[in-house]
Amino acid sequence: MTGALYSSTRSNEVDMETNDCSTKDKINTLSTVHALQDDLAHNDLVYVTLPQSPSPNTKLADDPDGWTQCLLRRPALNNILSTPDFPIRPQCPPDVCFQIRPSQHGLGMFATRDLSMGEHILTERPLTVTPTTIPMPNLAKSLVRLGLTDEQRSQAILDQWESAFLRPCFESLDAETQAAFLDLANSHSKDGSGPILGVIRTNGFEVAGVVDPEPNGEYAAVCKIMCRINHSCSPSADRLFDIPSFSFQLRATRDIKEGDEIFVSYCNVLEPAADRQEYLASYGITCACTSCKPDTTASDRRRLALRASIDAIDEDFDIWMADPLLADDYTINISLRWITVIEQEALEASDAYRHHLHAIVRAYVALGDGEYAAKYGRILGLWALGQSGKEDMLRRMESLEYLRGRPDWGMRVCVDHEEE
Ligand SMILES: C[S@@+](CC[C@H](N)C(=O)[O-])C[C@H]1O[C@@H](n2cnc3c(N)ncnc32)[C@H](O)[C@@H]1O
16 A cells, blocks of 8 residues: 555465375474574564553453554564654544445445545554564575475465464454454455455555664554555545554545545556556456556556656756746746646645645745745645644745745746736
8 A cells, every 4th residue: 555565475276274284294393393483583573562552451442542463573663662752642633524335346435524635534543563574584494495385385484474473463452353353355365365464465554664674674554444445546545654643644635525435545656557557466456547447548658757757846946046037937837737737647645746836835935926835835735734644834834934934035036927
């Protein structure tokens, strides 16, 4: 999902639970048991509840803030514990402005009133946070020595991932929460993944900021409500993770009308449609949104050009600042044209929107035009609010005092708005 986590793993036909006794016996040899123990030690994982649950008898449903059962490596845990203010209470939106109900793709989230860009839709602590990959080099070597086929080895690894690593985390949830977890969508029920891994692979999304220093050191979060949000390549909302409150915030990335389905993106929306489809296949999704419908040529061209346009922004700005013969609105018009493309593709959630809004604000600042700098600054601030949950950027970007204090303020003559 935004930074989706699990690339497709090979599906395989070997069923370890049925009649392949010789394989099972081989895998249960002492050498593989020792190898797995070495891998458990090698991964230096800790099962931990964050923040601590109020008391052992409290059920998750009884606590408005909730808590998360985590499987973390020590560096990630230490980073969380040393984050200033951790653990604070999550900040919740003022009302419930959505409904989970049937959609075109199973359940989905729908707005129950009009929502504006940047608006806070939901705060939620994950049920679980677990590593996206768990290296098992010792077990893998041991399985090779047993002469198993590739499929048998990958199945054995998936089984151990489920039983030795994920199950203890899952079993620390209360019975009601376990049922809610297993009730989530599972598009990996036939590829050898166990039921817990299947739910994590279908629903897990990136926990920004919780990461190990080693490669592939990311984590996947599963949430009871947020995991009901479907994917679109032109999303209308985004999730952000706040470590101090150990919670996700969902915010609108553009205006959403009452009754509209709310979508996030599970993939990089600036990639061409074919690459997005390949990635989304691991979620069991064949995306049929407007930009994925045949023919995708025009949409692909716009998205690729949009991605490339980001790199040209600084150079264009420097050329404009150095050349008084260029029109005052030279870079503003370039970015406004790209914003039209962004609106055409409904890509307000993408980073390209921020870059072009910023370019426009910067140009109006250089022109000493406070009114227009603040107008676009406000949109940029709302975008940042949608991505960070922090109001301070919005306050700053719409403040004339702040804009007038920028080092580039008034470097060029003001553009004549009469012509616009
Ligand atoms: C995280 S869940 C989303 C909620 C899900 N619809 C449910 O009923 O719980 C992901 C699953 O929803 C479905 N899904 C989400 N977005 C989709 C889309 N754009 N097209 C088709 N299926 C989609 C796929 O089955 C996918 O594996």
